[in-house]
Amino acid sequence: MPRRRESSAPPVVYRTARVGLRATGGQRRRLFGLLRSGGDVWAAVLLLNRWRRQRGDRPLVGYQELCRELAAAGEGTFGELSTVGARSVLRAYSDAWMSAARRRRAGDETARFPRRRRGLVPVRFYAGTFTVDGGRVRLPVARGRPPLWVRLARPLPYPDGQVRSVRLTCAGRRLFLEVTAEVPVTVHPAGAGPDPDRVAGVDLGIIHPYAALAPRGGEGGRDAALLVSGRALRAEHRLHLAEAKARTRAAARRAPAPGRRGSRRWKQFRRRTRALEGRHRRRLAQARHEAAKAVASWAVAQRIGTLAVGDLRGVLARDAGRRQNKAVRDWAVGDLLRALADKAEQSGIVVEMVDERGTSSTCPACAARVAKPRGRVFHCRRCRFTGHRDLVGAANIAARASASAGAADGGSVVTGSPPVTTHRRAGRHLPGAGRSRRDPRRGLISRPPGRPIPTDPVVRGGGSIWPAVARPGTGPGSGESLAGTRREDQAPPHRGEPCLTRP
Structure with a gap:
């Protein structure tokens, strides 16, 4: 839920928009390298606390304590990831640990502390560490590395002066920037407001x-x-489920045996599945x-x-x-x-x-x-x-x-x-x-019992018209x-x- 700033200035809320990136092959490798470096920071903290638990010491979960450990490691320890990006991963770990501790103190025994490694971890950069220039954003990298400029797939929905942070993340092998901005609350004319x-x-x-x-x-x-x-949302759920089942049945014979690596066709199927889910x-x-x-x-x-x-x-x-x-x-x-x-x-x-x-x-x-x-x-x-x-x-x-x-x-x-x-x-x-054209996934849903064979010319090849076709x-x-x-x-x-x- 967005937070509201308490001050004498006009009230504001924090809004976040996801913007895609248009990156070249080299830029994609560098961006995914930042995400993998974020995963390395996460894994390093997990390993550090594991050693401390084995010795009987108190785990390091405070943000300042973790930042001191990062400063002792030095700049450039995690590839191209800058200190600002590494600190954002430490803050995410600290917040997750503290949230689980509060839930367990409240009696929720299902709350679990962060103990699982993650290959790609999103990295956040705060205001003053990145540069927005029209349709491009410059992300901070480690000292001595070439600058990293990325082009946005669409203009930012907020003015450049209102942007407070950007978060590099990926979904379905696609790279995004989650842009968080400070947006003022709508001011209504006198007698026309809520x-x-x-x-x-x-x-x-x-x-x-x-x-x-x-x-x-x-x-x-x-x-x-x-x-x-x-109803359109419910139809999207049903059609997506039908498509996923059909794809799984078609690819079942190509699934690798336990303990064996998959073929190129199987990896392509997995990539396509992740893209459709995203x-x-x-x-x-x-x-x-x-x-x-x-x-x-x-x-x-x-x-x-x-x-x-x-x-x-x-x-x-x-x-x-x-x-x-x-x-x-x-x-x-x-x-x-x-x-x-x-x-x-x-x-x-x-x-x-x-x-x-x-x-x-x-x-x-x-x-x-x-x-x-x-x-x-x-x-x-x-x-x-x-x-x-x-x-x-x-x-x-x-x-x-x-x-x-x-x-x-x-x-x-x-x-x-x-x-x-x-x-x-x-x-x-x-x-x-x-x-728009008729959704091709509708043919994957079987016709209900008792429904006559359609004769409508809109249905190509005499396929099913369940659900109804939009005219x-x-x-x-x-x-x-x-x-x-x-x-x-x-x-x-x-x-x-x-x-x-x-x-």
């Missing part, structure tokens, strides 16, 4: 990563709601940040001062079977929370965690407990209330946050009319989600909203009953 008294509830889910509702936050005192669809993670990270940005923009437009988010720690620790556990793991609740907290803090909005137990099975109009529906429609037989299941959970979360804050309308959740609902979609950049001009990303175009998307007949939103 109101601390306005609270909106946010319900996290798999179909809808974010479902938010602000009681009486819309026009004319109506409830304002936001639904961010995450691309998969980058796509999902971008989609989650886009979804969080949509929530923050909506909250600013509604002048929301506090976002109450349901605490899902009780749900995540439950064993629900192989398939559901896989879905929960792909859900990545921690990434969603971090992305939302990051965007909200920059906009001047406070994020508060609220107990979400029973929020999706409680009627927001009469507070009656209702069996959790299987679909997206919530229906209360007691008061005839009908609404979207995720927005019902968001409404109850907002009510709990207002009641805990002592608001006068903490128990009043919804109005009698449907809310003003905004629909957004996360992952428009994913293949097959917008105007040009009507699919997500085409600029046209699909909300309300299907029969099940239409608002149900009111007949005098309050309705939260259409399902």
Whole structure:
């Protein structure tokens, strides 16, 4: 979670962006040499503390103690790695050791101290030790070595004067610079900024990563709601899993026997697998940040001062079977929370965690407990209330946050009319989600039982159309909203009953 500086200056937050590098062959060797040297520093600290444990001495875990040992070793001990880069590895080791010690003192017996060697360790350089010149960055190296300039794959998203550190890392054999900058908190005009008294509830889910509702936050005192669809993210998980299984089955016969080195074809398969895994993670990270940005923009437009988010720690620790556990793991609740907290803090909005137990099975109009529906429609037989299941959970979360804050309308959740609902979609950049061509991985998913053989000419070669094919001009990303175009998307007949939103 980004930190906020406490001073008389305007408040700022620290934001980090990952930028790729365009390096030549020689530059790649030098950059990977820095990462390997970082791994050597890490291994040296592990070996030093191992010797001290064998002698019965206290391990060296403090940052200053480790820096004194590094100074005694001298400059150039770890190849081209400068003292600044080596100290960043020592700080990472010290922070990991101290974090494990705090967790163990708190009673967490699963916390483990850093004892495993790592071949490549990221190296961080702080402000004043590197130089940013347009689309190039000069990284510090050991004394007597030639300067190392690297070219960025895209311009920095922050001004050069706001950059505070850069971190050299790799993912899937691709080199990146994680640029951390000091970004000021958004200053809103008078009367248009977030109101601390306005609270909106946010319900996290798999179909809808974010479902938010602000009681009486819309026009004319109506409830304002936001639904961010995450079906493209779920499709990306399923298609990537199907592709990984197909690739594994195809390469199973080329797998080396135990104790034997793999062939060139096997190594090429492993490199390709790592590249696809990295691309998969980058796509999902971008989609989650886009979804969080949509929530923050909506909250600013509604002048929301506090976002109450349901605490899902009780749900995540439950064993629900192989398939559901896989879905929960792909859900990545921690990434969603971090992305939302990051965007909200920059906009001047406070994020508060609220107990979400029973929020999706409680009627927001009469507070009656209702069996959790299987679909997206919530229906209360007691008061005839009908609404979207995720927005019902968001409404109850907002009510709990207002009641805990002592608001006068903490128990009043919804109005009698449907809310003003905004629909957004996360992952428009994913293949097959917008105007882009049909995702070729869809053919790896088998057709459900009972589904007839497709005759649509869009499907080439009579392949499967499961999931559905995005048509040009009507699919997500085409600029046209699909909300309300299907029969099940239409608002149900009111007949005098309050309705939260259409399902």
